[in-house]
Amino acid sequence: MLVKMNRISRRDFLKLSAISAAGLALGGCGPQTATGRAIKIGFVSPQTGPLSGFGEADNFILKKVQDAFAHGLSVGKTMHPLEIKVADSQSDSKKAAAAATDLITKERIDLMVVASTPETTIPVANQCEISGVPCVSTNTPWQPWYFRVPNVPASGYKWTYHFFWGLEDVIATFLSIWGSLDTNKIVGGLWPNDGDGLAWSDSELGFPPSLIARGFKVIDPGRYENLNGDFSSQITKFKEARVEIVTGVMLTPDLVTFLAQASQHGFKPKAVTVAKAALFPSSVEAISGNLGDGLTTEIWWTPYHPFKSSLTGVSAGDLAKAYQQETGKQWTQPIGCNYALFEVATDILSRTENIEDKAKIVAAIKTTRLNTIFGPVSWSNGPTPNVAKTPLVGGQWGRGANFPWELAITSNLTYKDIPVNGTTRPMPG
Secondary structure, three states: OOOOOOOOOHHHHHHHHHHHHHOOOOOOOOOOOOOOOOEEEEEEEOOOOOOHHHHOOHHHHHHHHHHHOOOOEEEOOEEEOEEEEEEEOOOOHHHHHHHHHHHHHOOOOOEEEEEOOHHHHHHHHHHHHHHOOOEEEEOOOHHHHHOOOOOOOOOOOOOEEEEOOOHHHHHHHHHHHHHOOOOOOEEEEEOEOOHHHHHHOOOOOOHHHHHHHOOOEEEOOOOEOOOOOOOHHHHHHHHHOOOOEEEEEEOHHHHHHHHHHHHHOOOOOOEEEEEEOOOOHHHHHOOOOOOOOOOEEEEOOOOOOOOEOOOOOOEHHHHHHHHHHHHOOOOOOHHHHHHHHHHHHHHHHHOOOOOOOHHHHHHHHHOOEEEEOOEEEEOOOOOOOOEEOOOOEEEEEEEOOOOOEEEEEEEOOOOOOOOOOOOOOOOOO
16 A cells, blocks of 8 residues: 655655555456566656655556556566556755666666656666666656757667657747737746756757747846745846746746745736746645736646546546545646656556567657557657657636636647637736
8 A cells, every 4th residue: 555645755755665665566366467577667756855746646646557557567468567666856866866776776677767857857867878778758848858968869869768848839838828918028037057947048949049039038137046045136137127027947946936026026027937836736825925826837737638548548637536536635737747657658568579678668669659648649750769749738827716726728829639728817916
């Protein structure tokens, strides 16, 4: 039995790790009892630290995977117990790399899966590429993941594969959100000195050239360090430049600090559209008073997405409902992509011709064609080798009927099959 959690404590995570060290032995009894050797999946995500919001639903997801494979995983004509070895990156890239190394060398995993921000996915992918272990990652825009190594070979990486949307999608989504507002098109950027911030602010592939090409003026005060306690200099520059739109990719504590200080300085932009920090209900709840009202952000997954699980057929709406009933917490976006990570992983393993040959696992990755609860996943269409793109839409937070804050989809420019259920409005004030 897994430890139930809302936001998992370190003590509970240690309990969970102890269980997974023995293996989530997904074997059963009766005629379908697993008879082959245990297949091991390694899983690294930020369970603690400032990125822990990304791993908030992981315990729930692991339990659902356990239920789906209670009798084991069929590979060819053999049923195998499935063990998932869980490791906490602690929201630190060095610890993520160390966790990956332990899973590879000590647990001798067959396949690595990893989720949540470049600080987690990149170091884990690098360790897998070095060690010759197949790896599938998600929950990081594809550009910082793919361009993590200078001069990537034209053939791409040999062992590591990724599925998520890209900067081109989030830029188009943010532009669509702003296009519905009456602004002066002056944008202030809050991009930190980390993997996301460096990619999003890049002078060739990031936000600035794309916004300038579309008639926006970009005010970039430079990279700041994460967990910054003072945004007064950025706010002053934004006020002087008459910024009406603020964008960035921030940690939640930094967004909380920025909004509080912006209010204190009388800075009231018409739009604050940030990635990462504005994804989770817990993040908006952490913002004082009504300062979070009207925040806009990218949306990867909601209960309203028209997708179903390839494992059980459960809809996005029913999975979100189950999460809320079992945890007492509001649904959160990583449920969709982290659940899909295990849909993809188990599909790959079930199609592998020889589970003892890691090159055969890679061959199965390359031929993936799977409709998941997160959307379709296939590595056949690019945009680059080793990358599969997933849907992205945009939306806005407002006071809710069932929860203190609720997220509405207000822009579906890049994926019309996902319906909108709201209209973007200016930030109050």
